[in-house]
Amino acid sequence: MSSAAYFTHKGISFPIKELTEESISYVENEFQVLDDDVFNVAYPKSGTNWMAEILGLIRYYGDPSWVRSLSLFQRTPWIETVHGLQVALKSPPPRLLSTHLQSQLFPKSFLRSKAKVIYTLRNPKDVLVSHYHFSKIFKLWKDPGTLEDLLEEFLTGNVPFGSWFDHVKGWIQMKDRDNFFFITYEELQQDLRGSVERICHFLGKELNSQQIDSVVENASFQKMKDNKMSNFTELSEKYMDHKKGKLLRKGICGDWKNHLTVAQSEHFDRVYQENMQGMNMTFPWD
Numbered sequence: 540m541s542s543a544a545y546f547t548h549k550g551i552s553f554p555i556k557e558l559t560e561e562s563i564s565y566v567e568n569e570f571q572v573l574d575d576d577v578f579n580v581a582y583p584k585s586g587t588n589w590m591a592e593i594l595g596l597i598r599y600y601g602d603p604s605w606v607r608s609l610s611l612f613q614r615t616p617w618i619e620t621v622h623g624l625q626v627a628l629k630s631p632p633p634r635l636l637s638t639h640l641q642s643q644l645f646p647k648s649f650l651r652s653k654a655k656v657i658y659t660l661r662n663p664k665d666v667l668v669s670h671y672h673f674s675k676i677f678k679l680w681k682d683p684g685t686l687e688d689l690l691e692e693f694l695t696g697n698v699p700f701g702s703w704f705d706h707v708k709g710w711i712q713m714k715d716r717d718n719f720f721f722i723t724y725e726e727l728q729q730d731l732r733g734s735v736e737r738i739c740h741f742l743g744k745e746l747n748s749q750q751i752d753s754v755v756e757n758a759s760f761q762k763m764k765d766n767k768m769s770n771f772t773e774l775s776e777k778y779m780d781h782k783k784g785k786l787l788r789k790g791i792c793g794d795w796k797n798h799l800t801v802a803q804s805e806h807f808d809r810v811y812q813e814n815m816q817g818m819n820m821t822f823p824w825d
């Protein structure tokens with residue numbers, strides 16, 4: 540049986556293991572963002588680790604040595620976790636930092652800085668399905684039981700890091716800032732090379748064609764799945780049940796069609812429309 544449990548901070552659920560009220564508040568109010576920080580921001584299960592790999596590869600001009608030799612949790616620490624925060628505070632600049640936090644809990648000092656944010660978002664139905672499978676193996680998260688049960692929790696936002704709708708609506712408000720860039724998991728899938736080029740442009744990094752090829756090759760699903768520094772296999776049994784599944788599970792778009800019934804999908808669509816109306820944006824899944 541899983542011992543996972545959540546606490547609530549400012550109306551949002553967080554896993555009690557690895558996160559605390561103090562670590563989250565510190566990040567919001569005291570964390571000093573540096574001008575050369577690059578933040579990898581995503582709602583959980585939207586491609587956070589994929590983007591971390593891409594950014595790690597871009598940093599070293601496509602050379603995979605860094606992402607193959609240093610743990611993801613050291614390279615791109617999650618600032619809201621107790622351990623990740625300590626790593627981040629000790630990391631020499633320029634830092635690559637990850638977070639699943641909603642925008643209202645993001646470091647306030649970001650607004651006075653030139654730090655860059657890359658926000659990755661994904662079809663929420665695929666996020667739901669990915670969450671469902673991950674929660675069966677990741678011991679910080681509650682096992683939701685059936686997908687039907689998780690569907691309701693997901694749509695009401697009673698899941699780790701809160702509502703997908705709030706997350707996306709909050710972050711997308713930053714879309715006109717020069718130091719904010721957003722991209723979808725679907726775009727990464729459809730055109731990884733073009734996406735890497737756009738990310739490099741945003742970061743002001745000039746990679747030649749071969750270096751871009753190397754980023755694309757080493758960020759592939761199979762290469763990442765085999766990279767023990769990025770695939771979560773370094774996590775002990777306390778955190779993850781490796782016998783039951785993997786972080787890199789399927790890595791495709793539209794897997795929700797294999798999981799949701801027509802009625803569940805239509806219900807999802809109704810809640811989606813209610814929540815997203817007035818956003819005036821279209822995403823690849825709309």
Ligand code: A3P
Binds near residue numbers: 584588
């Ligand atoms: P699936 O469960 O649908 O396979 P996160 O990193 O935010 O937890 O997201 C995990 C999802 O990203 C998983 O989706 C995982 O397979 C997918 N993913 C991770 N690395 C990937 C890669 N290199 N290419 C495609 N998908 C990847």
